Amino acid sequence: MWTLKIFFKLSSLEVINKDEKKMSVKLKGVPLQYANALRRVCLNGVPIFAIDTVDILDNSSVIPDEGLAHRLALVPLKTDLTRFNEPSKCDCKSETGCSNCRIMLVLDSGDADVTRTILSKELVSEDDSIKPISDNIPIVQLAPGQRVKIECYARLGRGSEHAKWNASNVSVLTETDKEDERVLTVESTGSLRPEEIILAGVEEVNNRLVEFKEMIDELDQ
Numbered sequence: 001m002w003t004l005k006i007f008f009k010l011s012s013l014e015v016i017n018k019d020e021k022k023m024s025v026k027l028k029g030v031p032l033q034y035a036n037a038l039r040r041v042c043l044n045g046v047p048i049f050a051i052d053t054v055d056i057l058d059n060s061s062v063i064p065d066e067g068l069a070h071r072l073a074l075v076p077l078k079t080d081l082t083r084f085n086e087p088s089k090c091d092c093k094s095e096t097g098c099s100n101c102r103i104m105l106v107l108d109s110g111d112a113d114v115t116r117t118i119l120s121k122e123l124v125s126e127d128d129s130i131k132p133i134s135d136n137i138p139i140v141q142l143a144p145g146q147r148v149k150i151e152c153y154a155r156l157g158r159g160s161e162h163a164k165w166n167a168s169n170v171s172v173l174t175e176t177d178k179e180d181e182r183v184l185t186v187e188s189t190g191s192l193r194p195e196e197i198i199l200a201g202v203e204e205v206n207n208r209l210v211e212f213k214e215m216i217d218e219l220d221q
Contacts, residue, residue, distance in 0.1 A: 016183065023194035024185040026176070034205070035173055035182045041208075042184070042201040043171035044159025047086055048191040049077040049130050051105065051152045051164075058149035061140050068140060072107075072152055073164050075120055075137055079156070079191045080129045081200060086156045097155060103130045105152040112142040123152070130154060133190035167197050 121135030159166035170187035
């Protein structure tokens with residue numbers, strides 16, 4: 001099926017520029033509809049880790065429990081797609097998850113004796129490959145005598161479900177001066193490298209096309 005194979009032609013992808021957070025590739029000979037599908041998947045269809053469940057054990061800060069949980073959910077986490085499964089695809093088939101589809105992170109500030117800001121580096125993960133992308137993301141400010149103690153559970157999800165699972169902030173498709181060329185620019189949130197997002201996006205588009213073809217074949221039968 002040519003529509004599936006087109007993304008794997010080495011000549012169809014040319015890296016224009018790349019750094020740790022941003023990457024631009026030139027798509028050659030790729031129809032607009034498939035190029036746009038890749039753009040949309042890179043934006044919100046590539047799975048990454050984000051905190052989804054928060055158990056507040058102690059919170060004497062001025063921020064309510066719901067606000068604290070929301071802040072934690074928006075802390076970008078480094079993601080390893082080679083070792084973990086999305087909950088719906090995990091063999092455990094459990095609502096609570098397992099070590100292959102869920103990671104626990106713990107935050108315990110202790111009792112503050114001075115006013116200080118709790119940063120993301122104090123969010124300790126049970127797996128070092130899944131942790132905040134930066135140590136210096138502010139979470140909450142504590143006054144003397146205040147404390148937060150929290151257990152969080154992160155899982156893989158997609159931006160189509162919630163913005164906290166968006167793999168990239170920017171996914172732009174621009175035309176060049178040639179009719180059959182387009183430039184895709186992806187800027188990562190830091191959870192994945194930009195090249196990982198593009199490669200995972202290509203695989204996801206292929207998977208969706210295969211599923212669609214199978215549905216059509218079933219209807220024909």
